[in-house]
Amino acid sequence: MEQPVQTETWKARSLEELVRILHQIFAEDKVSVDEVQALMESYESNPEEWLQYAKFDQYRYTRNLVDNGNGKFNLMILCWGEGHGSSIHDHTDSHCFMKILQGNLKETLFEWPEKKGNGEMTKKSERVLRENQCAYINDSIGLHRVENISHTEPAVSLHLYSPPFDTCNTFDQRTGHKHKVTMTFYSQYGERTVCVSTRRDAPH
Amino acid sequence: LPAGLSQWFPALEVLDVSGTGLAEMGAELLSLPCLHTLLAKNNRLGGPGSLPKGLGQAPLARSLRVLNLSGNRFAEVPPAVLRLRGLRSLSLGGNRLHGIPPDIQELQSLEFLYLGGNFITAIPPELAKLPSLRYLVLCDNKIQSIPPQLAQLHSLRSLSLHNNLLTYLPREILNLVHLEELSLRGNPLVVRFVRDLTYNPPSLQELAGRTVKTRNVPYAPSDLPESLVRYLSLASNCPNPKCGGVYFDSCVRQIKFVDFCGKYRLPLMHYLCSPECSSPFSSASQSSTSQSESDSEDEASVAAHRMQKVLLG
Numbered sequence: 001m002e003q004p005v006q007t008e009t010w011k012a013r014s015l016e017e018l019v020r021i022l023h024q025i026f027a028e029d030k031v032s033v034d035e036v037q038a039l040m041e042s043y044e045s046n047p048e049e050w051l052q053y054a055k056f057d058q059y060r061y062t063r064n065l066v067d068n069g070n071g072k073f074n075l076m077i078l079c080w081g082e083g084h085g086s087s088i089h090d091h092t093d094s095h096c097f098m099k100i101l102q103g104n105l106k107e108t109l110f111e112w113p114e115k116k117g118n119g120e121m122t123k124k125s126e127r128v129l130r131e132n133q134c135a136y137i138n139d140s141i142g143l144h145r146v147e148n149i150s151h152t153e154p155a156v157s158l159h160l161y162s163p164p165f166d167t168c169n170t171f172d173q174r175t176g177h178k179h180k181v182t183m184t185f186y187s188q189y190g191e192r193t194v195c196v197s198t199r200r201d202a203p204h
Numbered sequence: 205l206p207a208g209l210s211q212w213f214p215a216l217e218v219l220d221v222s223g224t225g226l227a228e229m230g231a232e233l234l235s236l237p238c239l240h241t242l243l244a245k246n247n248r249l250g251g252p253g254s255l256p257k258g259l260g261q262a263p264l265a266r267s268l269r270v271l272n273l274s275g276n277r278f279a280e281v282p283p284a285v286l287r288l289r290g291l292r293s294l295s296l297g298g299n300r301l302h303g304i305p306p307d308i309q310e311l312q313s314l315e316f317l318y319l320g321g322n323f324i325t326a327i328p329p330e331l332a333k334l335p336s337l338r339y340l341v342l343c344d345n346k347i348q349s350i351p352p353q354l355a356q357l358h359s360l361r362s363l364s365l366h367n368n369l370l371t372y373l374p375r376e377i378l379n380l381v382h383l384e385e386l387s388l389r390g391n392p393l394v395v396r397f398v399r400d401l402t403y404n405p406p407s408l409q410e411l412a413g414r415t416v417k418t419r420n421v422p423y424a425p426s427d428l429p430e431s432l433v434r435y436l437s438l439a440s441n442c443p444n445p446k447c448g449g450v451y452f453d454s455c456v457r458q459i460k461f462v463d464f465c466g467k468y469r470l471p472l473m474h475y476l477c478s479p480e481c482s483s484p485f486s487s488a489s490q491s492s493t494s495q496s497e498s499d500s501e502d503e504a505s506v507a508a509h510r511m512q513k514v515l516l517g
Contacts, residue, residue: 058316058339059362059385082274082297083320083343083364085387151297151321151344152245152275173389 010035012043015050019067019075026072026162033136036097040134040160045101052190053077054156060084061148062186066158073162076185080105080155085147087170088121089181090139095162099134103148103155107135110143113176121173143171210235222246222272228253237263241270250277250299260287274298274318286310297321297341306330320344320364329353343367343387355379366390410452413439417450 012018021039025031047054053064054077061084067075080103088110098105109124124142128149129135137144148155169178185193205221209232218241221229226247233239233256249255254276259265268288274297281296286307293316301322308314309330316339324345331340332353338361347368355376360383367390377383406414416423417439425433439450 082295082318083341085366149344151318174393 010039010042012039014046015043015066018043022067022069022073022075022160026069031162033095036095036160037134037136040097040099040158041132043099043132045099045132045158047102050077050101050156050158053187054079055187055192056081056154057186061086063183064190065185065188068164069162071164073160074164076159076161077101078157078159079186080148080157082148082151082154085149086145088143088145088173089168089170090143090178091137091161092165092168093139094165095160096137097134097160098129098137098146099158100129100131101156101158102131103150103153104131105129105155105157106147106149108145108147109137109141110145110171110173112143113171113178119176121171121176145173205229205232207232214238217241219243227251229255231256231258233264234258234262237267239264240267242268243270243272244276245272245295246275248277249273250279254278255282255284257284259284264288266290269293271295281305281308283307289313292316292336294318304328304331309333312336315339315359317341327351327354332356335359338362340364350374350377352376358382361385363387406451409435413452414450 010021012021018039022036025036025039050066053066055062055064056079058081061078061080064077064079065074066077069075088108098107106126106128108126111122111124113121121143146157166184167180167182170181171178187193205226210216214236215238216236217238219236219239220241220243222243222245224247226244226249228249228251229244230253233242256262265288268291270293271285271288271291272293272295273285274295276296276299278296278299278301280301281304283305285291285294286305288311290313291311292313294311294314295316295318297318298321301319301324303324304319304327306328307330308317308328311334313336314334315336317334317337318339318341320341320343322345324342324347327342327347327350329351332351332355334357336359337357338359340357340360340362341364343364343366345368347365347370349370350365350373352374353376355374355378357380360380362385363380363383364385364387366387370388370391371393373388377386413436415421416436423433423436428436435452439452442449442451
């Protein structure tokens, strides 16, 4: 993605409109990260519009596909029960936008481990994202862990990945060792999709 | 709770009074025979009148399935809760609990127990007597060790232990065959090989017991006092695969690193029957990595097969 000549200032007044504008933006050759982030942030979360995608699992967070962006991006909703969190992971050379629709999520950034590294990974920073805020990350920025640290409130987030990817690496915080995992969807377009494999390694 | 609640809504099944500033829930609850879900999170409950007297005798005690008291001020698990025999799901996250009562084992139908975000320092072994428990959350507490009895939680699918004070885990954790999720990040897990040199030599009774067991000396209940028969039944097998020995009370505690799924190394506490059993590790002070890796191969294959996923920091 590069900066185009003109950056539009979008206002998405509904989830449907957000998806429509995203399709418009991604139809172009060049897409601006700032533009997408501002667009995502402009949408004021309205649970009525996304409740059908918000399917929670008792044991871990879920990934629920909302739109497959004509192959240019994946838009999905993640549901985090109390205490649910992801492992530390990368983003397979893709852009990742994460907007909070409900509750709060803590994002902890980590440095990439050294090639020969065999020690504790270095924390760069952490922050708690509030409702409607939108964060951005890609591999050149670093790695992150996302977690719902609330013991009383579930959290829901809206994620956009471009280009779409279904594998990434998870990292052991104490050693920096990485391990490739495949990600799956808990539901697609509002329908529960049951996976054959019992391996559920995914971060997001 | 408003008076007359049970008169207006006698068939009430779900009651959500979360975030209403409630400091007590009174007798109105007792006359709701169909209530199966009670959500009272984010209130001011925790004091004496929080739950009505006589809860154990009310129809509620048998009908209630889900109770959420997270985000309140409970300093202990209210004894009244332990009488809710039909309870499947209990949440006391984000309270002020300092411990878990052994009587938690009364909740025999419990499948989901959320105790994250308290000040719990220890786990009673009685917690392991919950045969249907599938999801146990103990994250964000002050827990220093996990009792090995927790391995008896055969139904456990998910165990959340992150952000505690654990330095190692009992090796019995490998016995949790259905465990799919285990979170351990934010614990001061030992990263170096640690050898515990404290070893109480076995008593004569123990030595005799070991001999009876390892030499298969036959005995019948009529041959021995009942107390000794019972003692012999408590023999534990030495987990060292190269040793066929048993031990009773006297054992060597040692931390051994086990690879899970070929990618994570967890420090597990092993109980070995004698210092001789620990000799594979004796030269491990400098080359702990290579030694414990080769010794943990058989453990690792077992662990990899059983532990499907480990969520580690």
